[in-house]
Amino acid sequence: MSKRLPDFQIATASDAQKAVLQDILSGPRGNLNGPFLGWIFSPELAQHAQKLGAFCRYDTGLPLRLSELAILVTAARWRSQAEWHIHHPIALDAGLSADIAEALRTNRTPTFADADDKLIFDFSTELYETKRVSDATYDAAVARFGHVVVVNLVGLLGYYALVAMTLNTFGMRAEGQTDLPFAE
Template sequence: MTDRLPPIPADKMTEAQKKSVADIVSGPRGRVVGPFNVMLRSPEFMDRAQKLGEYLRFRCVLGEKLKELVILVTARNWSQQFEFTAHGPIAIKAGLDPKIVEAIADGRRPDRMDDDETLVHDFCTEMFRRGMSVSDSTYERALARFGEQGVVEMVGVSGYYTMLAMLMNVARTALPEGATPPLTPYPG
């Protein structure tokens, strides 16, 4: 498949696009890749979206490992290869067992998750399977463990990465050179 919205060469960028790139490069991301190449077609949209993403990715109350688990479950739900390729190694570095990452990539429920990982995985999986909602019991478990802010940010992270997944799926964002697609087709 051809990347529908590939990176824009610097000499073809508008001033607004150049400013957006400079803002991202000077922030914690340090570079423009994947969904930001897509969003660059609308610099104001990209600026606003990346500020939300910066908070959710770098300051989320869930902690690095659980936040990355949310991202991986979201990427798997949307079959988003780039997102999973980018965040699988980050999740492992944050302490998520590589076998958990592999199971999610294969569309399986991981074995041997700790209590928090199980709760986050179940919450996100249920949210996608129940029309973007969760049962009262799942909500109450998440609320008791993570509080209102944690629940809101868990949904926020998933929502933000859902938006990125949709953008990249429509744009057919290419994987980095030499990368192998990590996601297998869903079983069945």
């Protein structure tokens, strides 16, 4: 899975590594696809990160389509091959337009029919590009989703940036991935 990390062997895994693997496999993900076999070399980081990830993926208060849109914005921003490969079909199944996804993948500004999609895109893009969110975008997000969900959205964006950095640094690919959505 990685050109830069040794193959992980369960036979030589520490108790802490086995515990993390069990928590991931018995949780809502049910698989190790993504950064987990990179993080497993630091089981304490892996445990904290996987718990944060489960929250960010499943419990932010955003509908799945909007969470997956934010994840695809992140994957495209970081040109994260595995992150895109894993989340693109989930986003489409959740109702995100294939045209929006393709615009993100090819670094174009999508055309949005849904105001919530545009708001999530604007919020995410502003944060990544300017390292801030304008008052207008922030106020619109809070008015639409509330403070708790906006805090959770920032957490989701930060978590998936960590995922992308991990996957990119260690050259990790998704299970079964043969095509690359971004040029290397």
